[in-house]
Amino acid sequence: MDGEISIRAHYERFPATIKGAFVLRGEGRDPRQVRIEDARVIEVSGGGSQSIAMEPVTLEVAPHLDLFVPFEVPLTELGAGWYSLECDVVIDGVPDVVHPGDRFPVAWPRATVRRGPIPVGKSLDVSGDTVAIDQIDCAGDSIKIGFTATKAPTLKLTADGATVPVLDTQFDDATGRGKIVGYPLMRTQRALSIDASGAKRPLDVTLP
Numbered sequence: 501m502d503g504e505i506s507i508r509a510h511y512e513r514f515p516a517t518i519k520g521a522f523v524l525r526g527e528g529r530d531p532r533q534v535r536i537e538d539a540r541v542i543e544v545s546g547g548g549s550q551s552i553a554m555e556p557v558t559l560e561v562a563p564h565l566d567l568f569v570p571f572e573v574p575l576t577e578l579g580a581g582w583y584s585l586e587c588d589v590v591i592d593g594v595p596d597v598v599h600p601g602d603r604f605p606v607a608w609p610r611a612t613v614r615r616g617p618i619p620v621g622k623s624l625d626v627s628g629d630t631v632a633i634d635q636i637d638c639a640g641d642s643i644k645i646g647f648t649a650t651k652a653p654t655l656k657l658t659a660d661g662a663t664v665p666v667l668d669t670q671f672d673d674a675t676g677r678g679k680i681v682g683y684p685l686m687r688t689q690r691a692l693s694i695d696a697s698g699a700k701r702p703l704d705v706t707l708p
Contacts, residue, residue, distance in 0.1 A: 504528035509601030518573040526563040537588040545665035580608040605641040614638040614685040627698035654697045659689040
């Protein structure tokens with residue numbers, strides 16, 4: 501936000517719903533007026549969104565006090581994927597869009613998702629730099645790909661020609677070690693392609 505007000509989200513996950521609250525807090529010396537116009541959950545890869553059923557509300561947010569606005573999100577109509585919360589707000593007459601709270605997954609059917617480690621031990625040549633891919637760790641809601649490089653690369657993933665959305669990329673300049681986190685791999689997918697900006701050619705990994 502603008503440093504004068506924070507909007508967070510705290511929630512609990514239940515089998516069929518998420519229940520929680522948006523938490524508004526004034527961080528400056530003066531009260532702020534905040535209007536929450538709309539709220540929704542959005543699929544992080546652009547797959548769609550679902551509105552959160554709540555009426556628009558205008559609030560006077562006092563300095564250094566938490567103000568709670570409860571919400572509930574049914575999960576039964578959401579497809580498998582990773583989602584985040586998004587709010588349309590107006591703060592002292594100025595519109596803004598905020599993304600409070602952590603992302604959360606809606607699970608893929610267990611039998612459809614690959615699990616376990618896949619050794620790679622190969623490298624990408626990226627503009628004269630070497631990006632060494634160690635292995636792919638497959639879990640029910642994501643994959644984690646460990647790599648080493650001299651600088652942080654911009655990696656892109658595709659499986660059988662379809663984009664695998666990237667959720668996060670981490671890189672430690674001191675050690676040269678990094679990790680990219682993406683959507684899970686399906687059991688039906690036969691090959692993962694790892695590409696990077698400036699690479700001569702992508703690295704293709706056959707999935708066992």
